[in-house]
Amino acid sequence: MRLITNLFIGASVAGLLAGCKAGGDYQGLEYAPNMYHSVAYEPLSQITDKDAGTFTNALDNGRGEFYNSNQYNPYNMNMRLPVAHTVRRNAYGWTPYRGTNDSTGLRLANKLVNPFEASPAVLEQGKVLFETYCKHCHGAKGGGDGKVAQGVKIDGVDHSMYPGVANLRGDAYKNITEGHIFHVITYGKGLMGAHGSQVSEEDRWKIAKYVKELQKN
Amino acid sequence: MMNEKISGLLKFHLLALLVLSSFISFSQDISKDAAVIKAGEDLFNGNCKSCHRVKQKLVGPALAGVYDRAPSIDWIKGWVRNSAKVIASGDKYGVALYNEYNKSQMTAFTSYTDDQIMSILAYVKAEADKPDAPAPGTQVAGGNAGGQSGIPSQYLDVILGGMFLILVLMLVILALITTALKKYLNEKKELSEEDREVVNSPYTVGSVVRSPGFIFIVVFVVAAISFKTVIDGLYSIGIQQGYQPKQPIAFSHKLHAGAYEINCKYCHTGAMKGKQANIPSPNICMNCHSQIKQESPEIQKIYAAIGYDVKTASYTGKQKPIEWVRIHNLPDLAYFNHSQHVNVGGIECQTCHGPIEEMEVVKQYSLLTMGWCIDCHRKTNVNNEGNAYYDKLMQVHQASNGKNSKMKVEDIGGLECSKCHY
Numbered sequence: 001m002r003l004i005t006n007l008f009i010g011a012s013v014a015g016l017l018a019g020c021k022a023g024g025d026y027q028g029l030e031y032a033p034n035m036y037h038s039v040a041y042e043p044l045s046q047i048t049d050k051d052a053g054t055f056t057n058a059l060d061n062g063r064g065e066f067y068n069s070n071q072y073n074p075y076n077m078n079m080r081l082p083v084a085h086t087v088r089r090n091a092y093g094w095t096p097y098r099g100t101n102d103s104t105g106l107r108l109a110n111k112l113v114n115p116f117e118a119s120p121a122v123l124e125q126g127k128v129l130f131e132t133y134c135k136h137c138h139g140a141k142g143g144g145d146g147k148v149a150q151g152v153k154i155d156g157v158d159h160s161m162y163p164g165v166a167n168l169r170g171d172a173y174k175n176i177t178e179g180h181i182f183h184v185i186t187y188g189k190g191l192m193g194a195h196g197s198q199v200s201e202e203d204r205w206k207i208a209k210y211v212k213e214l215q216k217n
Numbered sequence: 218m219m220n221e222k223i224s225g226l227l228k229f230h231l232l233a234l235l236v237l238s239s240f241i242s243f244s245q246d247i248s249k250d251a252a253v254i255k256a257g258e259d260l261f262n263g264n265c266k267s268c269h270r271v272k273q274k275l276v277g278p279a280l281a282g283v284y285d286r287a288p289s290i291d292w293i294k295g296w297v298r299n300s301a302k303v304i305a306s307g308d309k310y311g312v313a314l315y316n317e318y319n320k321s322q323m324t325a326f327t328s329y330t331d332d333q334i335m336s337i338l339a340y341v342k343a344e345a346d347k348p349d350a351p352a353p354g355t356q357v358a359g360g361n362a363g364g365q366s367g368i369p370s371q372y373l374d375v376i377l378g379g380m381f382l383i384l385v386l387m388l389v390i391l392a393l394i395t396t397a398l399k400k401y402l403n404e405k406k407e408l409s410e411e412d413r414e415v416v417n418s419p420y421t422v423g424s425v426v427r428s429p430g431f432i433f434i435v436v437f438v439v440a441a442i443s444f445k446t447v448i449d450g451l452y453s454i455g456i457q458q459g460y461q462p463k464q465p466i467a468f469s470h471k472l473h474a475g476a477y478e479i480n481c482k483y484c485h486t487g488a489m490k491g492k493q494a495n496i497p498s499p500n501i502c503m504n505c506h507s508q509i510k511q512e513s514p515e516i517q518k519i520y521a522a523i524g525y526d527v528k529t530a531s532y533t534g535k536q537k538p539i540e541w542v543r544i545h546n547l548p549d550l551a552y553f554n555h556s557q558h559v560n561v562g563g564i565e566c567q568t569c570h571g572p573i574e575e576m577e578v579v580k581q582y583s584l585l586t587m588g589w590c591i592d593c594h595r596k597t598n599v600n601n602e603g604n605a606y607y608d609k610l611m612q613v614h615q616a617s618n619g620k621n622s623k624m625k626v627e628d629i630g631g632l633e634c635s636k637c638h639y
Contacts, residue, residue, distance in 0.1 A: 003436060007436060007439055007440065007443075010439075010440065010443045010444075010447075011439060011442075011443045013443070013447060014442075014443040014444075014445075014446035014447045014450065015446070016450075017446065017447055017449075017450020017451060017453075018446050018449070018450050019450075020450050020453050020454050021449075021450065021453040021459065022453070022456065022457040022458060022459050022460040022581070023459045023460065023461065024460075024461055024462070025461075025462050025463055026460070027457055027460055027462075027546070028453060028454070028455070028456060028457050028459075028460065029453075029454050029455070030454070030455050031454045031455040032455075035548060035549065035550050036455075036546070036548040036549060036550070037549055038549040039549070042549075043493065044493055044495070044496060044543055045543040045546060075537070075538050077538060103320075103322065131480065132480045132482050132483060133480070133483055135478075135480070136477055136478050136479045136480065136483070144266070144267055146478070147476065147477045147478045148477045148479065148505070152472075152476040152477055153476075154471070154472060154475075154476050159472060159476065159477075160509050160510065162505055162508070162509060163267075163270070163275045163276075163508070163509075164267050164268055164275055164276045165267055166267045167262075167263055167264065167266070167267060169263075170263045170264040170267075171263070171264055171326060171328060171329075172264050172324040172325075172326055173324075188504075190267070190268060190276045190321065191275075191276055191508055192504075193503060193504030193505065193507065194500075194504070195504065197486075197498070197500055197501070198483070198486050198501060
């Protein structure tokens with residue numbers, strides 16, 4: 001009989017421990033959790049609950065150990081926007097592109113000169129960047145035939161295609177300048193969104209170089 | 218005399234009518250020749266399709282019927298070749314069109330010949346005259362029905378449970394029958410000695426269950442399973458592998474990264490540049506979703522967060538952050554940098570994050586334990602090709618480890634404690 005009791009206790013311990021495993025909305029059991037959670041502001045894992053982790057409290061500020069948010073920011077966010085009127089400069093010392101987002105800006109951009117030469121290294125980088133940021137709409141060769149432009153089908157259900165994707169190899173775009181491409185990546189045009197926040201200026205110029213190379217053949 | 222006059226007038230009128238009708242019915246000039254239509258189709262798909270559809274308004278107007286509604290075919294030719302010139306000349310129809318489409322200028326196709334433009338019109342007319350295809354909505358519905366064929370899994374569970382119940386019931390009934398039969402046979406006096414032995418066999422259920430052999434087997438099996446569960450449970454403490462929280466917006470990586478083949482780094486722009494791969498900001502969503510799927514309740518959540526009014530296509534300024542749930546929580550005691558691995562090391566996102574492009578809801582795929590990190594640092598070769606920085610290091614490494622020995626991450630300090638813990 002003692003054997004059976006022991007067996008039962010063992011099995012229940014095992015069952016309890018099985019509950020430690022993470023899955024679904026449950027993060028799983030942590031060992032020594034106060035070493036897991038950042039004391040400093042952690043930008044992408046904000047915890048707004050002031051009582052989170054009180055059971056393991058080592059601080060005497062009345063807040064839970066896991067509390068991690070900045071009460072002086074809007075929505076207690078840990079991240080802040082850059083200070084107004086500050087300007088980012090890149091490794092080349094460039095200040096941000098100042099061309100305006102209108103037809104005048106586009107006309108002036110046509111005359112801009114690409115600061116990069118069409119060296120094999122720049123074209124290779126341009127290709128990688130094009131495939132990261134452009135390919136899914138404009139297609140690997142710029143033919144406007146990316147998966148997003150064509151639409152897809154999953155499990156028999158049609159998913160919409162994005163209209164208005166330019167065929168960069170078409171006659172309409174044969175004569176556009178690299179400055180034009182740079183401007184359009186920055187602000188978008190027609191149905192294309194603005195990509196200035198995603199693609200840095202030097203990367204935009206490299207993509208422009210590569211697009212002109214694509215148009216050649 | 219009079220008759221001649223009348224006939225002359227009639228001739229004049231007929232001529233006038235003929236000239237007039239040729240003006241009115243200029244759409245008759247559009248060819249119906251299959252070769253011309255094919256040429257037009259190629260031109261249309263290559264150059265016009267990005268802004269125009271035949272029956273649907275896009276960036277520019279739907280082209281069906283343009284040959285009837287525009288002032289003249291010549292006007293269309295002039296517009297296609299250089300619409301800016303037409304607008305600048307103060308042409309009433311052109312200026313109205315320009316204003317109607319938010320002053321977006323049509324690209325000038327200066328090199329197009331008359332024949333090319335006519336072939337495009339021929340294609341447009343051929344397409345416009347085709348009967349309407351079934352609406353896309355019905356197609357989607359049909360697809361849905363196709364996807365749900367076969368028995369859903371919850372029904373399978375119910376069927377299995379029912380079958381199990383029936384089995385148990387049958388066992389109980391069988392046991393009842395045997396006891397009843399046994400009782401009946403024992404009460405009968407005319408059974409022979411042999412038959413009596415068969416009926417009252419010493420191997421009853423009770424005697425088997427109490428036998429040491431049976432007890433040993435049961436104890437062994439239960440103990441082994443418990444032991445395995447205990448060990449597995451202990452190893453899962455502090456590990457969040459499999460964590461799959463519900464996100465505030467049901468974004469599908471399977472659709473975006475998988476089917477549409479959008480590169481991970483298109484949205485997670487930080488992966489190449491810094492410590493964090495970053496949660497994409499909603500302006501990246503808006504690159505597409507300012508135009509498509511506007512009616513979806515999930516997309517409406519993005520609009521609510523950034524204060525976007527779909528009807529006026531403008532921002533209200535009322536913003537509220539989207540509270541995404543972080544899935545990969547590396548302990549604070551360890552340092553990890555994305556750009557170091559993705560940009561410098563050239564590692565694919567899937568190496569650590571698993572087949573994200575197949576996940577409807579993302580879960581933590583890897584262990585993210587120290588052993589898991591170290592294992593990879595021991596196995597991975599350093600790519601030193603075309604990098605002069607490593608030349609001397611490689612010489613020293615190969616001098617002490619043999620000529621063809623590859624440099625692993627551990628050889629350049631990948632196992633140093635202070636690389637990740639400080």
